[in-house]
Amino acid sequence: MRRIRLLVLNAALGVLDYRVPDGMAVEHGNVVLAPLGPRQVTGIVWEEERLPGQSVPEEKLRPILSVLPVPPIRAELRRLIEWTADYYCAHMSSVARMVLASGGALKGGVTVTEYRLTGQQPDRMTPQRKAALEKLEDQQGTIRELAEIAGVSDGVLRGLVSQGVLEPQEVDADRPYKRAQPDHAEPVLSPQQAEVADELVKAVEAEDFAPILLDGVTGSGKTETYFEPVASAIRAGKQVLVLLPEIALTENFLRRFEDRFGTQPTLWHSSLKSSERRRAWRAIARPPEEGGAQVVVGARSALFLPYAKLGLIVVDEAHEISFKQDDGVRYNARDVAVMRGHFERIPVVLASATPALESLHMAEVGTYRKLDLPSRFGGASLPTIRLLDLTEEPPERGRWLAPSLARELFTRMERGEQTLLFLNRRGYAPLTLCRNCGYRFQCKQCSAWLVEHRFTHRLACHHCGHEEPSPAACPECGEKDSLVPCGPGVERVADEVREIAPEARIAVATSDTLNSPARAAEFVAMAESGAIDVIVGTQLVTKGFHFPELTLVGVVDADLGLEGGDLRAAERVYQQIAQVAGRAGRASKPGEVLIQTRHPDAPVIAALAAGDRDAFYAAELEARRHANAPPFGRWAAIIVSSEDDKEARLAAARIGDARPRLDDIMILGPAPAPLAQLRGRYRYRLLINAKRTAALQDAIRDWLDPLDLPRGVRVGIDIDPYSFV
Ligand SMILES: Nc1ncnc2c1ncn2[C@@H]1O[C@H](COP(=O)(O)OP(=O)(O)OP(=O)(O)O)[C@@H](O)[C@H]1O
Numbered sequence: 001m002r003r004i005r006l007l008v009l010n011a012a013l014g015v016l017d018y019r020v021p022d023g024m025a026v027e028h029g030n031v032v033l034a035p036l037g038p039r040q041v042t043g044i045v046w047e048e049e050r051l052p053g054q055s056v057p058e059e060k061l062r063p064i065l066s067v068l069p070v071p072p073i074r075a076e077l078r079r080l081i082e083w084t085a086d087y088y089c090a091h092m093s094s095v096a097r098m099v100l101a102s103g104g105a106l107k108g109g110v111t112v113t114e115y116r117l118t119g120q121q122p123d124r125m126t127p128q129r130k131a132a133l134e135k136l137e138d139q140q141g142t143i144r145e146l147a148e149i150a151g152v153s154d155g156v157l158r159g160l161v162s163q164g165v166l167e168p169q170e171v172d173a174d175r176p177y178k179r180a181q182p183d184h185a186e187p188v189l190s191p192q193q194a195e196v197a198d199e200l201v202k203a204v205e206a207e208d209f210a211p212i213l214l215d216g217v218t219g220s221g222k223t224e225t226y227f228e229p230v231a232s233a234i235r236a237g238k239q240v241l242v243l244l245p246e247i248a249l250t251e252n253f254l255r256r257f258e259d260r261f262g263t264q265p266t267l268w269h270s271s272l273k274s275s276e277r278r279r280a281w282r283a284i285a286r287p288p289e290e291g292g293a294q295v296v297v298g299a300r301s302a303l304f305l306p307y308a309k310l311g312l313i314v315v316d317e318a319h320e321i322s323f324k325q326d327d328g329v330r331y332n333a334r335d336v337a338v339m340r341g342h343f344e345r346i347p348v349v350l351a352s353a354t355p356a357l358e359s360l361h362m363a364e365v366g367t368y369r370k371l372d373l374p375s376r377f378g379g380a381s382l383p384t385i386r387l388l389d390l391t392e393e394p395p396e397r398g399r400w401l402a403p404s405l406a407r408e409l410f411t412r413m414e415r416g417e418q419t420l421l422f423l424n425r426r427g428y429a430p431l432t433l434c435r436n437c438g439y440r441f442q443c444k445q446c447s448a449w450l451v452e453h454r455f456t457h458r459l460a461c462h463h464c465g466h467e468e469p470s471p472a473a474c475p476e477c478g479e480k481d482s483l484v485p486c487g488p489g490v491e492r493v494a495d496e497v498r499e500i501a502p503e504a505r506i507a508v509a510t511s512d513t514l515n516s517p518a519r520a521a522e523f524v525a526m527a528e529s530g531a532i533d534v535i536v537g538t539q540l541v542t543k544g545f546h547f548p549e550l551t552l553v554g555v556v557d558a559d560l561g562l563e564g565g566d567l568r569a570a571e572r573v574y575q576q577i578a579q580v581a582g583r584a585g586r587a588s589k590p591g592e593v594l595i596q597t598r599h600p601d602a603p604v605i606a607a608l609a610a611g612d613r614d615a616f617y618a619a620e621l622e623a624r625r626h627a628n629a630p631p632f633g634r635w636a637a638i639i640v641s642s643e644d645d646k647e648a649r650l651a652a653a654r655i656g657d658a659r660p661r662l663d664d665i666m667i668l669g670p671a672p673a674p675l676a677q678l679r680g681r682y683r684y685r686l687l688i689n690a691k692r693t694a695a696l697q698d699a700i701r702d703w704l705d706p707l708d709l710p711r712g713v714r715v716g717i718d719i720d721p722y723s724f725v
Pocket residue numbers: 187188189190193216217218219220221222223224352353377543544545546582
């Protein structure tokens with residue numbers, strides 16, 4: 001191959017042709033460095049016929065500079081890149097960037113200098129040196145890592161190096177991770193679990209595409225069950241990817257994984273240090289028999305990594321909407337995982353107690369296979385659910401918990417049991433205003449109220465992250481101490497619990513408080529050891545956690561989720577409340593769930609009370625059929641934004657005027673987005689509803705590509721959107 005076509009990692013350039021210098025071996029999928037004017041670009045060698053571009057005459061082709069020292073991107077992954085870009089109307093180079101997600105990894109193997117004790121004693125002993133000598137026994141690591149282990153400064157350790165107490169050691173940065181042992185601690189599965197595990201193991205052994213919905217009630221032991229096919233893949237020398245929806249759940253998972261397999265899996269998420277990213281990426285690109293990664297646990301971005309020998313994908317809590325990315329390439333990791341399984345010819349397991357309606361529908365029509373775990377492990381029963389009609393039993397003024405919920409909470413405390421109060425609102429109050437003049441605090445960048453956070457004494461915008469100190473006086477009228485909170489957030493509910501039960505040990509669990517793996521681990525340890533009586537939390541604590549002493553769940557406001565710009569609001573409410581209810585009574589003591597609502601007759605709420613999931617899904621499916629909503633029809637959104645309101649409005653109007661007239665595609669808008677301003681950009685929106693059979697993406701491309709819009713205008717395309725704000 002003398003002439004090659006590159007997909008370069010720069011959306012504006014996209015596709016470029018080059019020549020291969022004599023004596024250089026190049027194949028499809030190679031990652032190469034090529035000259036571009038005075039600069040260099042990274043690109044992937046692609047099949048020319050699959051990548052349309054302008055052909056450059058032979059004599060004008062410049063030679064590429066080098067092939068980077070990483071394995072070629074396999075054809076299966078190249079097909080996934082093409083599919084993802086095509087389906088989500090994104091640039092292939094944006095998808096490719098998620099594959100080549102570590103710049104350091106592309107540079108090849110390197111060595112790093114680590115240190116270990118020599119056995120020599122320092123000439124003068126100090127308390128820090130003593131601590132270092134004790135703590136660093138049998139340890140080896142970089143100065144920074146050792147300083148952390150020993151709890152001393154880098155300087156103390158450098159002093160020890162110069163005295164020969166610590167000696168340098170050149171190590172390979174690609175050294176393998178500790179091997180997972182498939183037989184380390186095999187659990188005794190219940191007959192029901194064993195039956196499902198067998199089917200999953202067979203699917204791994206079949207080495208073929210198989211999308212499987214693992215539908216198991218909360219506490220049925222889905223993790224233990226899917227660990228069996230994971231073990232089977234490890235035995236066969238294949239790699240496994242487990243996708244989790246949030247970092248806060250990772251700690252919990254890692255511990256269970258280590259109990260089962262004797263070591264931790266390889267982690268992948270956005271807050272890895274660049275050295276960790278580099279090592280993980282390179283391990284993932286190597287097959288296990290050459291010391292490559294065996295099991296990778298990660299957030300959605302782990303899906304696009306260049307696995308050398310993938311044998312199984314598990315998407316845990318597959319219904320979670322955090323698998324949907326809402327900027328850049330707006331993909332849904334659950335759906336792309338199934339496509340990856342298709343191209344790699346491997347099974348994909350979607351595990352959930354509350355599957356997405358779309359997934360259940362796929363099972364019903366026979367596209368997915370469904371495996372069920374209908375009862376809890378170890379004889380635990382599902383909790384009883386009771387509605388608390390707030391119109392009949394209102395909380396006292398300025399309070400949010402109805403008297404009977406407060407009473408139940410008190411009873412649990414007396415019995416030494418735990419309560420979880422669920423309210424999906426961070427902070428103290430969703431709105432703050434001035435008692436004197438009515439001034440409301442609003443974000444200057446977004447059309448959103450600022451939310452008061454009392455722990456940090458700040459007002460925060462939950463859309464752009466802007467924060468400012470809570471002022472002592474109203475910025476409008478100058479009145480002192482005039483600010484009043486409106487409505488409840490988790491912090492305010494925690495205050496209320498403090499009033500009813502002053503001796504209660506309370507933990508507020510939100511993305512503000514559990515914002516690192518270490519803090520999440522600390523919270524889990526405290527909850528498990530019984531050092532917490534009442535947990536007040538957002539959706540973060542609705543799933544994955546297993547606290548044996550937790551016997552009461554209170555849903556503070558079940559009606560909350562039914563408002564707002566969520567296309568699947570009823571389904572979301574059902575899932576969240578069913579999941580949080582599933583935290584109660586998971587061990588020997590029975591659980592009870594109290595749901596506070598003003599609309600006990602609303603179909604979702606009634607279905608939750610009756611524990612009738614099938615009826616709810618059936619009714620929701622009918623509603624979707626009437627609305628031509630997924631899974632029957634399809635949605636797409638176009639978001640037009642600019643820092644200049646008029647520019648955005650005019651661009652949206654031009655897009656609206658150019659709309660295609662098609663029988664199977666209906667286009668609504670443009671209209672100002674519900675979140676009309678975000679991060680200083682003004683936003684307008686068009687909504688598309690298409691028949692399942694319509695060529696939706698082609699229609700959008702034919703419509704938008706010819707338009708020449710001002711530079712300041714951004715047009716975002718969201719296929720299968722979740723949020724409509
Ligand atoms: N076969 C088994 N042997 C021992 N313990 C088990 C077994 N199966 C499940 N468990 C334990 O039961 C508890 C519930 O299991 P797990 O958390 O996997 O349930 P789940 O189905 O994921 O629930 P959820 O969807 O609510 O998160 C866990 O503590 C788990 O360790």
